[in-house]
Amino acid sequence: MGEDISIPVQLPLDSDGFLRRECPNCEQEFKWYHHQEDDPDAERVDQCHCPRCGVAAAPDSWWTPDQLAYMQSAAAPEIERAIGDALRDAFRGVKGVRVSPNRNLRLDVDNPGQLTEPDDMVIVEPPCHPNEPLKVPDEATSQVHCLVCGAAFAA
Ligand SMILES: [Zn+2]
Ligand SMILES: [Zn+2]
Structure with missing residues (x-):
């Protein structure tokens, strides 16, 4: 025992390659672009800024409740x-x-079924970091924060 178990779980992306995220601070949803592993355009960051409220959190703290249930x-x-x-x-x-x-031994886990990702929200591109496009709901485009540096912009 004592070894970490790492289990790869595939989460669905929408048809533009975006992954749904939920902010641990404001609990609003958005999507970020999911770069392939060897994508040279991907920013390596320790903290991501919420496009909705601008508060930063670690890259692995943005799961939606559905994604957590699905991974479990x-x-x-x-x-x-x-x-x-x-x-x-x-x-x-x-x-x-x-x-x-x-x-x-049976772990008691609800099966949420197949997770699907609808093509909702609109793509916005931060002028400071255009290589990290985001998707936010229609009504949220007037003030969006860059995922990488947190700078506010209007789409
Ligand atoms: Zn937020
Ligand atoms: Zn930026």
């Missing part, structure tokens, strides 16, 4: 298997103990 359910079989392996290791060599954890 997608990861559950993997976690179950890892726990099963750990239990088997723990009991290895102990006489008279037989463990078949996979049968007895």
Whole structure:
């Protein structure tokens, strides 16, 4: 035990390649452009600014409740298997103990079904960082903050 388990879960992007996000501060939604892993245009940042309220937070703190539920359910079989392996290791060599954890162990997770990403919101491009386009709801385009540097602009 003690090892991190990393489980890749694919989240759906909309047809323009944007990923839905929710601000941990104002809890409003927007989307950011999801760069491919080797995209040289991708900004490497420690903090992202919310386009809606401008407050910054770590890049991994922007999950929507639906995405969290989806990841949890997608990861559950993997976690179950890892726990099963750990239990088997723990009991290895102990006489008279037989463990078949996979049968007895069930993580109770709601299955939210397939997550889908609707093509809503409008694309806005920060003049300071045009390589990091955003999507915000129609009514929110008059003041948008750049994801990278937090500078306010009107689309
Ligand atoms: Zn916000
Ligand atoms: Zn900027």
